[in-house]
Amino acid sequence: MPIDKISITNLANKLLHYFGAMPDTYSTILISAIILLTFIAVIPVAYPKLANNKYYVSLFITIIIIAILFGRFPLLALELTNPDESLEIASAMTLTQDPVFWRSVDLGTHGPLTTYPLIAPLLFNIQIDYGSAKLIAVLMQLLSTILLFLTIRAFTSSKVAMLSVVPLVIFVSLTYFIDFISYNAEHPVNLLIAAALYFLAKFWQANGNRRLPLIFTAGLLLGCAPYAKIQSIPIAAAVFLFGCMAIYAKRSEENKVAPMLSTYIIGGTAATVIIICYVWFFGLYKDFMIRYIFGQFNYAGSNKFSGQSFAAFGSAFSKVNADNGKFFSLMAISSLLIVIIYLVYRKYKPHITTNPQPVDSGRRISNLTYYVLALLLLLIMSVIAVYLPGRAFHHYFLLISLPLALLSAIVVVVIYDKTTIKSVRILTILLYLSIPIAGQLYNRPYLLNFDGLFKQLLSIDSRFDQYITALIRQYSKPGEKMAIWGWADTYYVRSGLTIACKTGLTQISGDFGNKDYYLNSYLAELTTAKPPVFLDAVAPGQFAFTDKKIYGMERYDRVARYIQSNYTMVADVNGVRIYIRKERLGAA
Incomplete structure (x- = not known):
């Protein structure tokens, strides 16, 4: 049982x-x-x-x-807190039936390394x-x-x-903050970047042949990041450069740059080689290129880098920062104040400011200034990664949190280690801890x-509209498929049904280019799966797609004709129309 x-x-x-x-x-x-x-x-x-x-x-x-x-x-x-999270969960449920990404599911800007982790709870008998x-x-x-x-x-x-x-x-x-607590592609990206930095740190500590497996692993993790979210490429590139600096700094007679750098590069390209072999084996190379490569460039390419897009970015950042206790601005302010105080002391008391033997000098990075600049580059590249798509979705800003925390930490390291004045050290600690923490507690x-x-x-x-879910369940069984026209993937999760059509309205409507390809794919998926339930979720109050005059399926004659020929509408709930396949109604 x-x-x-x-x-x-x-x-x-x-x-x-x-x-x-x-x-x-x-x-x-x-x-x-x-x-x-x-x-x-x-x-x-x-x-x-x-x-x-x-x-x-x-x-x-x-x-x-x-x-x-x-x-x-x-x-x-x-x-239900975030539509992307609903799509991720629905896709994970679908992958349990057909585990091949880009054949059974396609999440647009999210890659397979974002979705597959959601299947892991099944190993512990935990429901998705x-x-x-x-x-x-x-x-x-x-x-x-x-x-x-x-x-x-x-x-x-x-x-x-x-x-x-x-x-x-x-x-x-x-x-x-809803967009930070909901599962999204930024979570695995941050984890992969943090893990890569950790292995670079272990590489820094290691000696001899132990370094090669560590630098390979760091490269592999960085190479994996774009397959969680391709938007992470600028961030991964900045960390990769950081690794190159570490390799150069650790060069010696026994540790030549060439073998370490080549191992690093091989690790960095390994994920791409594996993905290409994967899609080639399953006959999905064309889909992969159109959907995940060209589609992403089309998606980001729609950003016109106008004053309006910069204003939207600034407005979104203000909202995210305010709703998170001003964490981002207060971390930056506390770090800046620490630097200013140190520079003032150094100017007026230069003879007692420099610490000739920094704390734990044997383990510290040499040329810390270069590493501060490298981390500043990482933060800048993170901001660029957030801005590039031109959408300014709030969850994007999670990509800035780790680089900002790391840069602030290194600033503390530099100031703390470079001074022997107790008052400066105490003030450094107080400013760094009190300002950001006060903002968090106040919020x-x-x-x-x-x-x-x-x-x-x-x-x-x-x-959440329980009535729509009840109607869906009335005409279907758990594990069966459903097609949704719109962006209402929460109904998959609530009803226990899986995705019949991997292609979404966001792709058909033109955000990713190749509109004809996506429309043809949607129709092919719909006719092959023959889902018992079809949900027209373009309606007022739904996410993103609310206007039937612009996004309604009636604007796509082939889709409308197929639904009219094979489905019967059984309910209209606040504009959300539930269609049931005629054979299913006849059997009932």
Whole structure:
């Protein structure tokens, strides 16, 4: 007898109701975890030996895990929060029936390395749903944060690394910004970039032949990033350059540049070679090129780089920054203030400012100035990656969070290590920790009002139209296919049906070019799958496509004729039309 799958959404709801009955308990635990995290990070400033104790470091990482998971668990109870997340979940459900990407599913700007991780919960008998997707999102952010800590620790010292990641940990723990907590392609991209930086750090520490596998792995991870989201290419390129600098800096008689660099390049191209072999084997090379390569350039190419697009970018950033406790601007401001204070001290007290023996000098990077510039380039390339598509979707800005945190951390390293003045060191720590953390805490009123958060979370799901789902289920069985005209993939997730047509209206409407190719593909997929349910979701109140005069299927004669010949409309719910295949109605 099969065992029922575990629903993360249901588990989170139970916990939400549990803490909803005693809201002060949740607030106390979360605030205690944040205070303890900060305390553990600051103590090694007075007692440096603690930072190198493996048990102390393990305790610090454990508190990171507790703070992030406990801070984010209430949000796992949310269901429909982002349309891209719904499409990812629906695609993962479809891949369990046909696991070949670009044959059964196509997510436009998202690649296979974004979707396949959502299938992983099945290994633990966990249902693929909104809760499992959001859990994977927070686990990816958690791993990215820990890897960033380990990277900074490898390049500098445990003491500085602990201090440097505290603002990022609190940001990840406390964010309830819908587009950051919903699973999206930015989560695996950040994880791949963080992992690549970690292996570059291990390469920096290693000696002899141990370096080659590490530099190969770093290259492989960077090469994988575009197959999570092709938009990440500028970011991966900046990190790749960072790796080239590390290779050059580590050159010696025993470690020639040529073998290390060639190994790095081979690793970087390995993912592309594997993907090309994959699509060639399954006869999908043409689809891959049109959909994922040319389609992405067409998508980004529609950005005219006008004043209007810059204004939209600025407006979106202001919204994201404000709704996240001004994390991005406050991190930049605190780092800038630290630099200004250091420069002032250096000008007026040059004879006592420079530290002749920097902390942990044996492990520090030489020529730190070049690495600060490299990380500044990484941040700039991240901003470019966010801007290039010209859409300014809020979840894009998640790509900036790790580079900004890393650059700010290295600024702290430089200033802290270069001065012997205790007052400057203390001021550096206070500014770096207090300004961003104050912004996070000020923007999180639910820390002291969990009951308010509880009611807010429960109110979000009331937007979903249960009646449409009930109608879909009435005429279908779980695991069957459904076709949707529009962008309403949440109905796949809610009904338990999978995707009949991998081609979406976003592609047919022209965002990716090759409109005739996409329309022909949609019709071929529709006639082959013969889904029992067809949903016309171009209607007021739906996402993106609301005007039938512009996007309605009636504007596409071949689609309209096929639906009229093979389907019968059984309901119109606020403009959303439910069609059932005639054979299914006859059998009923």
